[in-house]
Amino acid sequence: MQGFRRRLPSLTSLVVLEAVARHLSFTKAAGELGVTQAAVSRQIHALEQELGFALFRRLHRRVELTERGRILAGVLSQSFSLIDQTIANVRAQSEEDELVIGATVAFTQLWLLPRISAFRRLHPSTKIRLITQDTPIDLERDMVDVAIRYGDGVWPDGRSVFLCEDELFPVCSPSYAAGCRLPETADELLDHTLLDYDSANPGWIGWKEWLAAFSAARPGRPVLRLSYYTDVIHAAVAGHGIALGWNCLVEDLLQQGRLRRVTDLHLRTRGAYFVVVPSRESLKPSAQAFVAWLGAHLEGKAAGPERRL
Template identity: 50%
Template sequence: MGLSIGDNRVVNLRKKLPPLTALTAFEAAARLSSFTRAAAELGVTQAAISRQIHLLEEDFGFPLFRRLHRKIELTAQGKLLSVAAGDAFNLIADVVTDLKAERSDDELTISATIAFSHFWLLPRIAAFSGAHPEVKLRIITQDAMTNMQAGDIDLAIRYGTGVWLDGQAEMLFEDEVFPICSAGYAEAVGPVLAPEELVDHPLISSDVDDPTWMGWEEWLAAFSVSVPRKGRGLRCSFYTEAIYAAMNGQGVALGWSRLVDDLIRQDRLVRLTEASIRTRAAYFVVVPARKMKKASVRLFVEWLREVSA
């Protein structure tokens, strides 16, 4: 019985490629710049790594490493093979990850900032769970941006310009920012008719590293008002803390409409003045390319579009 065309291709491919064991040893040694560390990573002896690389070099007919005193360096040919081997192994790893993910396609891992998760996502996400009870949700809340290419996050909801290298971004909505406080505080101080009057109040702020996030200095500057050098407002580590301080009558905070609208409707916060500023950036859902085909990702993105409209 003869070989098929597909069988011939496999045979030819195997003839062209070096043994996988040797290639694995070489990739580890090249990446770690050490036979010893490669041996430890692969769970073999250093002699085994040296032997596999020696077989590769005999097969190629030229050295892949320069053996120096207490270190190794890739030759020019070794560098080319290292890049190709690394790319190939990474591609295989990504496919394996995706195949495993398909088995647990009912689990969805979402990344969001603490404030967005607390004030916008969690109050609404029960509607998604009710419509799609088969999807298990996992929400990771942290203000530090995570690289989605290196983890198990399926999608992220981010505030910014929409330009990120680790995923495809789709805008959900823009926002506007205005002063807010508790109803009790507003009643006690009376109406605030102009933005310059705000400097006489304790201005609650939060520490945010994101340059696109608007603070009191930028907000007041839009009305040609400077922040007092010796302000008497509370300074918080997180935006959520600033909002709770405002709800408890500690002073005036900046309210991001999409985050505080529910609290205003519940009369837990009120707008202190009608002055507001449209944000320069917006909220986006960001999905890594390798997660675009995942069914639960597509369901959640569609739900986000509906509730954001």
Template identity: 50%
Template sequence: MGTRRKLPPLTALTAFESAARLESFTKAANELGVTQAAVSRQIHLLEAYFGFALFVRGHRKVELTDKGRVLALASQDAFDIIASSVSELTTDAQDVDLTIAATVAFSHFWLLPRISEFSRNHPGINLRILTQDSFPNIESAEIDIAIRFGSGMWADGQASLLFEDEVFPVCSPSFAQSAGHISTPNDLLAHPLISYTADDPTWTGWSEWLAAFAVELPKRKSGLRCSFYTEAIYAALNGQGIALGWRRLVEDLLVQGRLIRLTNSTVQTRNAYFAIVPKRRRQTEACRLFQVWLGETAGK
């Protein structure tokens, strides 16, 4: 028989984890449904157990000591793992929820056209797609997996590479026919260029794309300006001008012939698309299955 793990009183540890996370004995008491005095008493017991202070008590707030911060991180990780396991064990195997976060453009052009394959293979997993162009912290939000474009270095999650991308001009077949011969980046300046407002500074706009070929975008260039990349692509589909096509996002439209590529010029992106999972949360089987599907589909 193995030696029993040496653990502090779990009631006291529960009170400590809540107080450390909420940075307040009073808020911890409200969360746990006990009095503030009871929380204070449990933390005193824990400090007596360890033989050192876990909090510095102020007039209106409490702050963790250095040793208290170490214990807070460990206890929060442990409680997160327990909570995740309990949730998985008590959830009906035929009714598992999985939340995926992605940008509007990625969801619209890449994820949603393909995700039915995953649903057919795993009918017991209920998918929820959260589309927003900002990057929510996946450790605090109810997100199981996020898809982001960037360097792959994010503090709130562990990243796995999906694919890199390249950017080139696209337009509708009817626009290309009316525009005539376009073979170089400089030729594009004679036509309306559809632009969009990118919240993400790593996304390539017309100025950056043309600069890669030593072409300067005029300050007063004609062309539709959109708020989102999806709007820019739909404007191009409707023959309103030329947009920048991110190959991984518009490849279905190119295959369908609804968009065509202009010029052989292309810019390889410095960043890439990654799948991100929370670092401090135990991954469910549903999340693991979705990551496997993502990786396989991204490689096609």
């Protein structure tokens, strides 16, 4: 069996063909390749002579591909792209791997940081960089490998992988519970200090929406409003009032006994947690491992709802 070198034209001429076909211009291809227009013309002419058919039709001040030229140029474009991506992936594996993760302040502080050491033990050679902010992270612009988001799963900068739904229920500290009669209905919650904050995420549920789902009829006393959801949870732990606990985010605090559920009322929303990955390329191995690890830890967290928005 003959090797490729004996059966294929020169690689240089094929690279030139791909560039000319992409630009449909000998001059622009020459500029990209850093050679003269005459050198490009000679390469294409020699390639046509070797192949035995024309690749381009030379028209007035422009060129266009022949049918055979179009077929060959298309295969070359796909093949060069695959080679380029493969080399980039292999090169990345030989370098120190850094996994860039984007998430909200609440998810990072309340869920991810308490567990990230478990992932690091499984993948000790992977460097991790966390980008934590509540404003949306653009996966393309910010060069993030994975982002954890709450919403409907549709975002223009990447493709989404479902993680889990969540449910909301009132929580307070044991000290707060010891100092008052805890409410049993949604209306009775309005007699207490309710801790809340303003979220930029349209899918995030606050007290107003949660109480409406349970048809609370009476006007409530003013809530204590804070800047971040993490502040709300810290205030609840300190005994300042009752907060809405997102099950995935307050699970550790409930198990530690620093928070407790106030009532059996709970609400499941239409939104869910997703891990979002860039659509620009295939995931590198460390990102694939992190997505699988997230799914294993979050799958099936929320139980059946009593109400749903």
